[in-house]
Amino acid sequence: MRRALGVVALGVLVTGCVGPRPAAPVATAIVAPPAWRTALGPGSPVRAEWWNAFGDPVLTRLVAEALANNPDLGIAAGRVDEARAAERLARAQLSPTVSVGVPTTDSRALNAFGTASTNLTATPSITASYDPDLFGRLRNASAAARAQLLASEGARDVVRLAIASSVASGYITLRALDARLAVARDTLAARGDALRIARRRAETGYTSNLELHQAEGEYRATEQLIPQAQLAITRQEDALSLLLGATPRAIGRGAALTALVLPPIPDGLPADLLRRRPDLFQAEQTLVAADRSLDSARAALLPNIALTGSAGVILTTALANPVGIFSLGGSVLSPLFDGGRLRANVDLTVARRDQAAFSYRRSALTAFREVDDSLAGVQRSGEQAVAIRGQRDAYAAALRNASNRYRAGYSSYLDQLDTQRGLLTAELALVQANADRLTSYVALYQAMGGGWTEADVAAVRR
Structure with a gap:
């Protein structure tokens, strides 16, 4: 499967204290635009909303809200309108x-x-x-403007895909931070129990104050993880609010990190599916526009x-x-004598055409690299998560044994302390590995131009 693709703030009052965050609105009426991608040719438009594959209605609602309200999409849509007006102007020159x-x-x-x-x-x-346009100067200029319009639509689709992917990745990161906060709180509760035992044993003279101070130090070290995680959650919510086109607010939660569905990946995804990527379509149409502009510049001679x-x-x-x-x-x-203006314009257009050709080649190579990186990320992060999960289970079992031996007086507190540290590290690493795996799925969907369906794969294979 991995090698099958290798071939080809207005109104916001800022105060000096942190108050309660605005609650997440219940925007169930917001839906994604019906045609969130431009039709790039037969069989190419993405009909499936790929973010639904993760099985979280809250994520679906957030992506829909971002696609409806993100200001970057408004800017991209304005550029499309500008290109459409320029295309009409160039076409009017033929009349x-x-x-x-x-x-x-x-x-x-x-x-x-x-x-x-x-x-x-x-x-x-x-x-x-x-102007009968015997040599095609105006017709080529009109065709170049048409290609520029299509390129601007492809650029708008790049923004749409990037916004949807950013929201999905940001939501996964937010749920990972929630999981890290839960791990920190559970660990703090366990350290609190250990601190109470150490204090009771020190007060009765069963152990020295060394174990008490060690237990207190570990408790404080775990305690500082909670505000650190809460700060990261607040910043992540602010980043998601910006993507949603809203002021900073609390973001609603849906499925837990471990409850998000891992979408199935068909074996042997065809490389031709990469042609649906909007950035490749944009680069292709930019090359077409440059080529038509060159024909128009030559006709001016x-x-x-x-x-x-x-x-x-x-x-x-x-x-x-x-x-x-x-x-x-x-x-x-x-033209009889123009000081070389027309010839210089031709040379200028040739240079731009060559740049567009190399840019298209770079976009294609980048597409292959991103797909290969994403497939590797899905596979390797999954293997890493399995290994870390085994490590976490081993540390959990070791902690039970160390705690029982410590209470029975067969081992020192250092054995329990080392095991607690290892378990905390393993649990946090497991949260990160699960988040990395889900983020790799998002990156794969983005690298493939917005997902795929079985019908798309079958159609391309035929």
Whole structure:
């Protein structure tokens, strides 16, 4: 499976104390946009909401809220509108230009008898001009603008996918911090029991004060883990609130970290699925736009033919009847000497086209690397979690034995203390390994352009 892809704040009052955080809103009405990805070709749009695969309704709601309210999406949508207007402007250059004018003149003259006469003349006319674009300069410019529009839509989809992935990863990190806080509290409770036993034994003279001070030091060392975890949780909630397009607030919780579903990965994912990645589509369309711009720049070196025509009527008080006028003509404009401007523009466009080609190649190589890294992360973090889980179970059993021996007086407090430290380290490492594995799944979905379905895999294999 791993090698199958290797081939190809407004209104917020800030005070000096930390008060209660705003509760997470119950935004059950928020749904993800029905077409959260642009159709990039036959069979390419991602229909499945891949974040549902983790089986947590709260995560689904958070992603939907982020896709509806994140300001970065508004910026990306504005760039798409800008590119769409530019594409319409370039396409309009292919159409004739028609204008209407009604110039008027008012003339006065004196005759031989000293009598003044006034003549009012109006000339309504319609003027049309058209560039037949014999060498494709305007058509290529329009095609380049169209490719730029598609590239901007791909860039918007990159933002959408990044936001969904960031929310999913941030939520997993938040649940991991919750698990770390729970481990710290459970360990603190166990250390509290050990401290009470050590104090009672020291007061009765059964042991020296050395064990009491050691137990108290371990209790304080565990106690400081709780505010540390709470601070990390607050910062993570603030980061998620920013992704949701909201002011800092408490984030709702759903399934625990260990209850999140590990999505199944089909064996032998085809490399062609990578073509659905929006960043690859953006790079491809940027290359197409650069190539079309080069054709347009080369066509500018050739003669340009323009056709013009006008028709109108002269209305004047000096004549009893109007006089019709019309004209039809054409012009051929060919560059003779421009100081090398057109040739320099061609060279400039060639350089940009070459940059776009290398950028597309880099995007493709990056896609393969990200998929391979994500698949390796899913596999290796899973193996690591299994090993750490065995270590945690061994330390838990050792702690039971050490505690019983210490209470019975067969061993010193240091044996129990060392085992407690090892168990705490193993439990925290297990939380991190589980979070890393889930985050690797998110990274894999993002690397594959937003997930896959069995029908997608089967269609590409055919």
